[in-house]
Amino acid sequence: MTTFRSVFDAPFIRTEFDKSGINTQFIPTIWKYVIQNPNCEWRDIPSLPSAAYSLLSSKFKPCTSAVDFVSDSTDQVTTKLLIKLQNGASVETVIMRYDSSLGKYAGKPRSGGLRSTLCISSQVGCKMGCKFCATGTMGFKSNLSTGEIVEQLVHASRLSPIRNIVFMGMGEPLNNYTALVEAIRVMTSYPFQISPKKITVSTVGIIHAINKFHDDLPNLNLAVSLHAPVQDIRCQIMPAARAFPLGKLMDALAEYQKKSGQKIFIEYIMLDGVNDEEQHAHQLGKLLDTFEVVINLIPFNPIGTLSQFDTSGDDKVTIFQKILRNTYNIRTTVRKQMGQDISGACGQLVINLPNKTSAVVASLTDIEDLRP
């Protein structure tokens, strides 16, 4: 069977056009046509040179992935798309609708000034093995290509106008760095033109990638899944912390902030009795004292019987937030939970779940190889 490349695989299509002597300026026009005409055939595109038509027909498909299943949350705010890739694997991508006329996340029927956020996947599975995350239990299956990352935006844009993008779906984006950078370059250029300021990449803390992140993707937002203020607890819940120790991660973040001048978003999952005591809030406040950050406290989303964790009670979350705000003067928000009823919330994305133990053990071995 012939394997086709996605027309959104930017470096590949540019190289192929160059090799065939075709003007690469046609590429954005082709993208625009594909976005507007989901079922198009290459011969439908007006004014396409015949050399471009031959090349596209032999090597490219308008989209290599297809939407397999769509589920809406009961409040209609969240929509989860199950997307089937050409190799038979699947990933999930989640739309969250924000109605600017109401100033809040709101469902489809009141869709006045919609500006939806899209939560994108970067890998099938993940090798980081975080113990609270459903995707982590899958182990690593494969990296998504640039085209497969961009196609999630193409599919979602047909259902809702996307203004914000967060790389908080399945996988560790900085562990698929080259494809990520190319995909973001496509998303921020014509015809997508998503503002880089509206794109956030969330990472477990891959230090060598953070070191070059600002040079490759200026003006983007960086979110770091910190989840613990000390190395011991971080290692307990996030095996990747062994390869990327907290001290070195903080040094990399300091350097990033110095270079970029941008604030950093810190994600902190609230796990009952693990990292949610008052002393942890004080440790976190001191750790971040010299940084400009926004802390987002994330209520733990249950992942069925797969996890040993419980969600922190509301009282504990409130005390934690107050300490960070009042004692350390750090802007601290609590993430609104969305899409739980369709398993579309943070960390709930999982496909073809294998035996939990073997997946996590496999990922631990991989993490050892991640050190730069």
Ligand SMILES: C[S@@+](CC[C@H](N)C(=O)[O-])C[C@H]1O[C@@H](n2cnc3c(N)ncnc32)[C@H](O)[C@@H]1O
């Ligand atoms: C699924 S990850 C993907 C991005 C990247 N791999 C990371 O860890 O930052 C996005 C966010 O979801 C959080 N998360 C994972 N499992 C969760 C769960 N069960 N409940 C709430 N948040 C979770 C992660 O810690 C991270 O902050």
Ligand code: SF4
């Ligand atoms: S939280 Fe992020 S890094 Fe950790 S296993 Fe899940 S997707 Fe991977």
